Amino acid sequence: MDGLLSKLRSLDAYPKVNEDFYSRTLSGGIITIASSVVMLLLFVSELRLYLHAVTETTLRVDTSRGEKLRINTLVDIYLCLMPKMQFDVAFPALQCSIISLDAMDISGQEHLDVKHDIFKQRIDAHGNVIATRQDAVGGMKMEKPLQHHGGRLEHNETYCGSCYGAQESDDQCCNSCEDVREAYRKKGWGVSNPDSIDQCKREGFLQSIKDEEGEGCNIYGFIEVNKVAGNFHFAPGKSFQQSNVHVHDLLPFQKDSFNVSHKINKLSFGEYFPGVVNPLDRAYWVQHSSYGMYQYFIKVVPTVYTDINGHIILSNQFSVTEHFRSSESGRIQALPGVFFFYDLSPIKVTFTEQHVSFLHFLTNVCAIVGGVFTVSGIIDSFVYHGQRAIKKKMEIGKFN
Structure with missing residues (x-):
């Protein structure tokens, strides 16, 4: 058992140094505080990225058909x-x-x-x-307009207004100015003078335009x-x-x-x-x-957005x-x-919200701690040895 423990002890990658051999300096304390602050800021930044969703963007050919x-x-x-x-x-x-x-x-x-x-x-x-x-856009409609075959509409009559030649059948009725204009539109005709149409004249078509x-x-x-x-x-x-x-x-x-x-x-x-x-x-x-x-x-670009809860939004950018x-x-x-x-566009853009995995977060935290610790150690070593070299030269009289 003692031999096994001795072999395990020989594998220690972190050999310990007696505290009596430590030399603590003011510059080392300042560098330690600064590196701790940097580590804390980087850790908080990484934690925010981990807690908030990130959006991954991908492009692919749009193969959808018959959509609106x-x-x-x-x-x-x-x-x-x-x-x-x-x-x-x-x-x-x-x-x-x-x-x-x-x-x-x-x-x-x-x-x-x-x-x-x-x-x-x-x-x-x-x-x-x-x-x-x-x-609500337009003028007021008048009572008792002209019937299809002439004469005025009475209360007990069924009104059927003339389409002024644009009717598709003999029994077609145009009871308003809009009906006449629609019938003309289907024929490919233009209404040159609305006042010549009884429905438009009585509804005040031109007057409503002037009023606006x-x-x-x-x-x-x-x-x-x-x-x-x-x-x-x-x-x-x-x-x-x-x-x-x-x-x-x-x-x-x-x-x-x-x-x-x-x-x-x-x-x-x-x-x-x-x-x-x-x-x-x-x-x-x-x-x-x-x-x-x-x-x-x-140029419209089809876009699919999937949030963190899996809800899919089919939309477009342009x-x-x-x-x-x-x-x-x-x-x-x-x-x-x-x-x-x-x-x-034939290309569809896909946005997907997702969380960073915990292992990825843990890896980044370890990289932050180890990286800052290593860099601060290099800086501290450079400052320490620089101070010692300057102090030694001053002792031997090279610096006045």
Whole structure:
């Protein structure tokens, strides 16, 4: 047994030195305190990393198919008279009653004059909300309009308004100005003079537009589109297809110019997740020419975020470039409006929250203690031997 213990004693990598041979110095004490403080700070930093989740980022090819893309929008359109804004924005002819939202993609699917989950707020020159509901935009409807075959509607009659040649069948009725405009849109026609349409005249279509002069409009909500390249845009007038070309009917508004100055409070593609940055949030632009089309070209990057509890958030990030097309020599070269052209990246970004393992934490703590102890020992040895060398030279008279 004594021989075994003797062999184990010979393997001791930490030989002990008698305290009588220790030489304690002032510099050693200072270095010890400094190294202890450094060790404590590094330990606290490592402990915080261990207690908080870290995010691991990976890239892979997006192989998902047939998914929907949700676009959340909150776009403000203001007049330059608004004192609360930090910029001047003019919209003399783009009130809530004339703005429409369209969405389309390369698959051929179109959503024209989107109203579902889209809300408009009429805003006066001082920024106060006048009306919020979609059906609150526009004029009052008149009683006793013209019937389809002439004459006035009585209380005991069933009203069927004329579509003015745009009806698809003899029994189709257009009981409001909106019905007539929708029937014209489906035919690919433009409404040149709303006052020539009894429904529009009695509902005060043109008068309602004049009454909204000097107002701004706030549009917010969300739309869902196919996960393919496409665009959505805000523009005046109803849209329709004419010779396979997407056009907007601007004649009813009798305007010489349209100003599409705008501010984007928020624009995102999908749900919020920690760390997401939407580059168009709080972006604004002011138009100085009579006509113009403002275009945003967006590259959408599919993103999956998994938090520490395993909850998965399917969302998107995006980058954007901007371009403005103006009129030349008084001729309209582009449809006035704000267009967002988006395309999807084939690469998917995955963020995963996870905790550092305890063994990794323990390894880092040992590395901190051992590393600081070793470095401080080297510094102390250098200072100690330096002091002894200087003291020895002073004793032999080399330093005066």
